[in-house]
Amino acid sequence: MGGLRQRRERLREGIVAGNSRGVDRQHTLGKHTARERLEQLLDEDSFTEIDMYRRNQEGGDDAPHTDGVVAGSGEIDGRRVFVYAQDFAIFGGSLGEAHASKIHKVMDLAIATGAPIIALNDSGGARIQEGVMALHGYGGIFRRNVEAAGVVPQISVVLGPCAGGAAYSPALADFTFMVRDTAKMYLTGPDVVEAVNGERVSHEELGGADVHGSRSGVATVVYDDEDSCLEDVRFLVSMLPDNNLEPAPRAERCGAATDDRPRLAEIVPVEPNQPYDMREVVGELVDDGEFFEVHETWARNVICGLARIDGEVVGVVGNQPMVLAGVLDRTASQKAARFVRFCDAFSIPLVTLVDVPGFLPGTEQEHAGIIRHGAQLLYAYCEATVPRIQVIVRKAYGGAYIVMDSRSIGADLSLAWPTNEIAVMGAEGAVNVLYRKDLAVAADPDERRKELVTEYTERLMHPHFAAERGLVDDVIDPVETRSAVARGLAVLRDKRKHSPQRKHGTIPL
Structure with a gap:
């Protein structure tokens, strides 16, 4: 031996x-x-x-x-x-x-x-x-x-x-x-x-x-x-569950539910056309500023990654105004859809930060299948049964607003900053479409356009318009975003939703 x-x-x-x-x-x-x-x-x-x-x-x-x-x-x-x-x-x-x-x-x-x-x-x-x-x-x-x-x-x-x-x-x-x-x-x-x-x-x-x-x-x-x-x-x-039947590892709670972040009020410009880095918003939102971003250099107009809020692992999806003004295009839709489906498969809650002027227009995007790719993101959110919280930071226009986890497609909780603008399109574009004849005969078209833009904004795009109709649950002070999301996650922690019996869905791949 x-x-x-x-x-x-x-x-x-x-x-x-x-x-x-x-x-x-x-x-x-x-x-x-x-x-x-x-x-x-x-x-x-x-x-x-x-x-x-x-x-x-x-x-x-x-x-x-x-x-x-x-x-x-x-x-x-x-x-x-x-x-x-x-x-x-x-x-x-x-x-x-x-x-x-x-x-x-x-x-x-x-x-x-x-x-x-x-x-x-x-x-x-x-x-x-x-x-x-x-x-x-x-x-x-x-x-x-x-x-x-x-x-x-x-x-x-x-x-x-x-x-x-x-x-x-x-x-x-x-x-x-x-x-x-x-x-x-x-x-x-x-x-x-x-x-x-x-x-x-x-x-x-x-x-x-x-x-x-x-x-x-x-x-x-x-x-x-x-x-x-x-x-x-x-x-x-360390941030992933062992399997689809186990929860992701939780860290110690760190008092996020009462943690106000004054810097959040400084990061995002009030002017809708001014860029900023959405990663800075994420850094203030998550525990210790730790954010594991995926596909950082691909489809940079949307950011996706894993983080913790009050010790709980969450998936974060957000438009990135620093790149293409944060519009959704075909690659950004693909990137976000895949990430949303991963989080849903492993019961990781989703937090979606919205500042989107719409889908990227143009023949290149249309011919390359932006409708199909946008539908993939729409499908991924509609299919997701995990807790879902939407935060509208600034712009939320047109179909892109719907796709970015709006209440209409199943978000559990929708929060908005006072800077929110939720509409079919921006006020300038809406006025050009609705009042084209009026502007054509106006003595001073520029001055008349300003009046109409102001009127349209005050009537249909004021910060509480969507909240008055139940499409936004609360208009929050930006400094309260971390605490509001943490409380929302606590409320939704035991969410259970069962999908209809089927072999599988037919996502538009």
Whole structure:
């Protein structure tokens, strides 16, 4: 038995140590090894590995153990997660039959036990030598991604190449992290692009982190290095529930229900056309100013992210007047719709901050399907059964007002600042439409227009117009926004709403 133990320990030590040449190559590229990443991501000594001895049976005794992926379970701040880390030092992290079966096992266990799934991707793609079995392995991963959707949180971290079919798993995840310079993600590489289209493009230009962070919208968050990336993965997990049947972790209450914020009265200009940063409003609204923003550099005219208010995790959606005056366009609608659906799937309350002049006009938007994409956001809010609080900060015009979680589509509580302007359109535009003939014959059209704008504003756009008709529950002092939202969340905490029996809805994708 003593001899068997020694043999076992030597084998395990060799597997953990890995191929020294491959390890050195990873470090030369500025990348950590798979096991180093797991050590940084998980609590100390919490990782339990499965299938350490697994290898490709056709490779004989020379085939490396683990088959290029380290898989198992560990803890983050004492909470169970399941994780796999592809090992680029073995077969370039390529996916074969044994490699895929380990990932399948981990995902099955996560779904069965109700714990988050974290994937650390660093792979050259399908293992060509194994042919269709490699493709079959990817299909099994994608099927499990879909089975897990809305059941357990899924986080994908791209720390190296993620090419071909491998890119679909991060696309199916709830959150996708990427690291600049080292992470690359695309369906067809630069060589194929050049051969088919004659277009020369670098790996970075085709599928680098900044491309997916700001243009495609595939990357949720982008980082400069692996350390800060993995640190933020830990932070994100601290705000997510284990599964769809558990609440998100609550922190200690911090007296938000009586916490007035005078600065809120200073951030937002009274003039409707003056820009400001909605993130500053969010910073005053949430606990300790901590806001985990998603898709920060994509569709920047709307902001989405997770935060806490009086210790309770909430999803925040807000128009961003600093970009395109905060209008909704097709990408902003997509971004917000996906985030709203995630929050609803995992019972995270929604707080929507509204300052929207409408949908972006123009042939480009119309032809690109802004109606369909706007309908996605409308559908997401209408479908959501979580507590929903709307705060109208300033403008709320036209269909965009309806879409941004108005009372008419199911918001539980609608609050408005005294600066609110809720109308079909702005007073200037309304006067130009309604009084076109009057203005055409006026002796002084400019002066007459000013009179009509003032009259229209006082009659139909005064701060209490919507409140008088029950579409706004209260007109609040801006300094009371944090306390009013905190009290609203407390009132709605035990909300229960059951949807009609159906297989699933038909969201206009």
